[in-house]
Amino acid sequence: MADILFKEYENCRLCPRQCRVNRYQTQGFCGEKSDLSIDAVLLHQGEEPCISLNKGSGTIFFTGCSLRCPFCQNMQISQKSTCKKIYSMDKFVEAMEGLIRSGAENINFVTPDHFSPHIIEGIKALKKKGYKIPLIYNCSGFQSIEHLKSVVDYIDIFLFDYKFADPDVAKKILTTENYPEVCEQALEFIFKNKGNLTLDSHGKAISGVLVRHLLMPGFVHNSLRIFNNLLVDYGNKIYFSLMNQYSPKYLKPGFEYLNSRVSNEEYNEVVDHVLALGFVNGYIQEFLDADDEFLPDFNHRTVFSNRISKITSFINKKSDLE
Numbered sequence: 001m002a003d004i005l006f007k008e009y010e011n012c013r014l015c016p017r018q019c020r021v022n023r024y025q026t027q028g029f030c031g032e033k034s035d036l037s038i039d040a041v042l043l044h045q046g047e048e049p050c051i052s053l054n055k056g057s058g059t060i061f062f063t064g065c066s067l068r069c070p071f072c073q074n075m076q077i078s079q080k081s082t083c084k085k086i087y088s089m090d091k092f093v094e095a096m097e098g099l100i101r102s103g104a105e106n107i108n109f110v111t112p113d114h115f116s117p118h119i120i121e122g123i124k125a126l127k128k129k130g131y132k133i134p135l136i137y138n139c140s141g142f143q144s145i146e147h148l149k150s151v152v153d154y155i156d157i158f159l160f161d162y163k164f165a166d167p168d169v170a171k172k173i174l175t176t177e178n179y180p181e182v183c184e185q186a187l188e189f190i191f192k193n194k195g196n197l198t199l200d201s202h203g204k205a206i207s208g209v210l211v212r213h214l215l216m217p218g219f220v221h222n223s224l225r226i227f228n229n230l231l232v233d234y235g236n237k238i239y240f241s242l243m244n245q246y247s248p249k250y251l252k253p254g255f256e257y258l259n260s261r262v263s264n265e266e267y268n269e270v271v272d273h274v275l276a277l278g279f280v281n282g283y284i285q286e287f288l289d290a291d292d293e294f295l296p297d298f299n300h301r302t303v304f305s306n307r308i309s310k311i312t313s314f315i316n317k318k319s320d321l322e
């Protein structure tokens with residue numbers, strides 16, 4: 001397939017940053033030009049059980065990010081990639097086919113927004129070849145409605161971050177005080193279009209929305225507010241994943257107040273609050289050892305009394321399917 005020119009990159013407004021730069025000539029705030037740039041393609045065993053299931057989630061990590069959190073847990077991929085490779089459309093489709101041949105439970109596009117034109121075209125090519133597999137948009141929560149309208153019909157599952165509910169906290173940490181507003185409108189849109197997460201009879205996610213929230217050290221109040229909002233807006237059956245895996249390992253200078261792990265007390269306070277609110281569809285994490293990094297395993301909990309779950313480190317083995 002000849003490579004395609006995408007008009008969306010010429011005056012880029014793919015995310016709320018609205019840079020309006022010509023990415024065929026220069027990069028925007030996300031740090032990426034128009035070439036499809038991927039850091040890793042791998043079978044990921046560390047997502048939630050309904051996403052990784054048996055063989056793992058067929059995960060594609062794009063380089064760059066339109067949000068660029070100073071504490072990013074994927075900093076080496078999102079903002080400081082040293083492994084970026086440029087993919088042609090053919091190579092991109094071949095990478096997805098390779099994941100499917102290896103038994104991937106789904107195709108999981110991580111930090112996809114700024115490459116959505118390529119992704120949509122790749123999905124069309126995959127479908128034309130007859131592949132049927134759940135397609136996941138694994139995103140930061142900083143997506144405009146305009147952008148979501150362009151992708152929603154191609155995507156089955158949204159793994160959707162809800163990082164901050166408090167504009168002051170968002171301003172302090174992200175320098176984008178409108179994150180809560182953008183995120184809440186985006187969540188409303190995708191929930192209206194896709195509904196709550198749906199699992200098949202094997203416990204595999206096949207469609208809908210799973211909201212992810214990462215507890216930050218010193219910001220319990222932000223997390224409590226997020227779950228209060230979720231309850232009011234979506235009820236206690238919404239699927240969520242409450243993560244305690246925060247690590248300051250890649251923290252940028254100037255954010256020293258985030259330079260610690262989340263304490264047991266902080267995490268328990270949020271879990272207890274979630275329990276008290278009556279949520280029934282969630283994933284929580286066991287505490288990490290000091291040296292554990294990145295994305296651990298999750299265990300599905302519909303009853304939270306058993307908080308023990310096996311944690312394994314992020315499978316950082318890069319696939320030779322690239």
Ligand code: SF4
Binds near residue numbers: 018023
């Ligand atoms: S995707 Fe990148 S270039 Fe486009 S508006 Fe967002 S940050 Fe700017």
